[in-house]
Amino acid sequence: MLGGGKLDHTFSVEMESKSHVKSISISDEAYDRVLFEGNLGELLEISFEEGNVLELVGVNGVLRVSVVEAQLRKALGEASQVEP
Numbered sequence: 001m002l003g004g005g006k007l008d009h010t011f012s013v014e015m016e017s018k019s020h021v022k023s024i025s026i027s028d029e030a031y032d033r034v035l036f037e038g039n040l041g042e043l044l045e046i047s048f049e050e051g052n053v054l055e056l057v058g059v060n061g062v063l064r065v066s067v068v069e070a071q072l073r074k075a076l077g078e079a080s081q082v083e084p
Contacts (some may be wrong), residue, residue: 012036015061 027033040058
């Protein structure tokens with residue numbers, strides 16, 4: 001799990017067409033859950049923008065997540081050391 005501070009980790013999803021959106025659900029339950037599912041399609045690019053926004057650009061849309069690059073690199077390094 002990424003952590004280490006009280007930073008807000010934001011995200012946004014921008015889709016080229018609603019036809020690529022699988023579902024959007026907003027729950028009436030007590031915890032007000034929200035689920036967004038879609039298909040970015042073939043990935044064209046993965047990059048860091050502005051130093052702390054991981055951006056995945058697909059043919060069907062763009063996913064942006066605010067994350068500290070060093071935390072992500074550490075998590076990926078730890079994941080690569082875990083045996084299947």
